[in-house]
Amino acid sequence: MEAMNQDWIQRSENTLKQLRRLIETQDMDRLELVRVMRFALAALGQSLAGWMQWINSPEIMSTFTRDELENMAKTIAGMVEQFIEYDVKITEEGMRKGLEKQRAGELGPRFVI
Numbered sequence: 259m260e261a262m263n264q265d266w267i268q269r270s271e272n273t274l275k276q277l278r279r280l281i282e283t284q285d286m287d288r289l290e291l292v293r294v295m296r297f298a299l300a301a302l303g304q305s306l307a308g309w310m311q312w313i314n315s316p317e318i319m320s321t322f323t324r325d326e327l328e329n330m331a332k333t334i335a336g337m338v339e340q341f342i343e344y345d346v347k348i349t350e351e352g353m354r355k356g357l358e359k360q361r362a363g364e365l366g367p368r369f370v371i
Contacts, residue, residue, distance in 0.1 A: 266308060273301045309334075 280294045312318050319327070 270305070273304070277301060 277294075277298055280297055283290065283294075286294070322330070
């Protein structure tokens, strides 16, 4: 298990390096920005899958003290809260943009046959 965890750490460090290189790219166009978001969210998904494996393993979680678990719980809950708040904000903005586009289409030229 130790080797597996070391591999996970190495892959995660490589992912962080790649993400940092991507985000530091100058003058990205819209497609490149979407690529950065796809990469970042995929990396987050992999990390979450790893966390879920740990959380669902009493053997692993029992090795942490109550204080360590409390710190993890507070840290993760805080990050999730920020992420979901951002998600709501962007979803609302996207809905407004979708409605604006729909309304613009409704007000545009109509063809009657």
